[in-house]
Amino acid sequence: MECKDIRKLLSPFVDNELTAHEAFMVAEHLEGCAPCHREMEEIRRFDEQLKTAGRQPLSGIEDLRDGILWRLSPWFAVRRWRGAGAAAAALLFLVIGRQLFSAPSDPEATAFSDALIAETRLQQSQPFSLSWLEPQSVQDLLKQEGLEAVPNLAPAGFHLEGARVCYPLSHPFVQLVYRNRSEEVMLFVSRRWTRSLSGTIKREGFTIVPLGVRAVFLVTKDTLVNFTDTRELAEEEIGALTS
Amino acid sequence: MSSRASFETEALPHLEALLRTAVRMSGDRARAEDAVQETYLRAWRSFRTYQPDTNCRAWLFKILVNVIKKAAGKKRHDPLAAAEDVETTPKVVQLFPNADAGETQDIMEAVQQLAPEFRDVLLLVVVEGLSYKDTAHTLDIPMGTVMSRLYRARREIRRWLTMPETPRQERKPGHGM
Numbered sequence A: 001m002e003c004k005d006i007r008k009l010l011s012p013f014v015d016n017e018l019t020a021h022e023a024f025m026v027a028e029h030l031e032g033c034a035p036c037h038r039e040m041e042e043i044r045r046f047d048e049q050l051k052t053a054g055r056q057p058l059s060g061i062e063d064l065r066d067g068i069l070w071r072l073s074p075w076f077a078v079r080r081w082r083g084a085g086a087a088a089a090a091l092l093f094l095v096i097g098r099q100l101f102s103a104p105s106d107p108e109a110t111a112f113s114d115a116l117i118a119e120t121r122l123q124q125s126q127p128f129s130l131s132w133l134e135p136q137s138v139q140d141l142l143k144q145e146g147l148e149a150v151p152n153l154a155p156a157g158f159h160l161e162g163a164r165v166c167y168p169l170s171h172p173f174v175q176l177v178y179r180n181r182s183e184e185v186m187l188f189v190s191r192r193w194t195r196s197l198s199g200t201i202k203r204e205g206f207t208i209v210p211l212g213v214r215a216v217f218l219v220t221k222d223t224l225v226n227f228t229d230t231r232e233l234a235e236e237e238i239g240a241l242t243s
Numbered sequence B: 001m002s003s004r005a006s007f008e009t010e011a012l013p014h015l016e017a018l019l020r021t022a023v024r025m026s027g028d029r030a031r032a033e034d035a036v037q038e039t040y041l042r043a044w045r046s047f048r049t050y051q052p053d054t055n056c057r058a059w060l061f062k063i064l065v066n067v068i069k070k071a072a073g074k075k076r077h078d079p080l081a082a083a084e085d086v087e088t089t090p091k092v093v094q095l096f097p098n099a100d101a102g103e104t105q106d107i108m109e110a111v112q113q114l115a116p117e118f119r120d121v122l123l124l125v126v127v128e129g130l131s132y133k134d135t136a137h138t139l140d141i142p143m144g145t146v147m148s149r150l151y152r153a154r155r156e157i158r159r160w161l162t163m164p165e166t167p168r169q170e171r172k173p174g175h176g177m
């Protein structure tokens, strides 16, 4: 091959994009042709310069990353926060409810559970339409709903994953979601909901337990090992927070 | 590993590369950030269909380029590509459409002066390390076009940088290979 043809192959040659056969031919030519070899070296030098110039670090990457994590799902943010050993006071955020409620005899409870199921379906079909709450908003909303702070279920092994607002039956509830390694517990808080649900409702592995305070419901899996502890703890916590 | 965790470990490390590419392609930091955010949202939505053995970086770049093109209201198809791909048909393409913007010895400034079709190929391959195949897929152009654009972009920028005193018309680029 002539130099003219080799020159065209130098670009893919330095990019490692030639077939073994072509690369061998080019290499062979370069061995015996100083001008082409110099040209190849020039391209390599140019590439190095371009790489260095093109990869100058950008500022503000962390902020963008945080923004993306927030928009993707709070779980990301939660994981990151833990990993970073983040400031203790901070609340962790939000959650997707996977709860299925029964159709119990209590009509209010039926309506409530139906509404939550509908909400859950909506969440699944539009996973990014959720508005996850910032920690400060959670504090503010809970205060508005009559809780001084976030109930602490840590002694029962549950940490708060997050909070969101949901609207079953056109009543806004603050939904707090707690997790341990494998289980979820949710508290629904609303001061507008004045009628308490009666009894424990069970179906498909989920349980809804009305707590004493008028509009706080504990939702948990039936199989939860420390269910009782959690419930008692939640009652105590909420009692303390609202008294 | 959960899909969220693997998304975080596989996709998020490419954030900076995506952002700098978006900045250069859109020419604006705020628009670039929007495009990158949108890219990650779309990627996450389709992450379940993403094959673990495919190139995550290339996949993200493909999404990004589509997002940027869509935002700019451009057609996804690159009209120049088909004509250029036939090597025997010399096609006049201005490599430096804004050459009057000023001479420079700065390599990135020179790159920014390049026609976008050439600039994008050069940046994806040289700076971001995508293969020709992934670059072709990302930009929706044939592989032969990637190869010829690279060849010409490298040649012209090097000329541009090494011959700043030469009158413009003597080194007017873009006449065939």
Ligand SMILES: [Zn+2]
Binding pocket: A002, A003, A006, A029, A033, A035, A036, A037
């Ligand atoms: Zn030669």
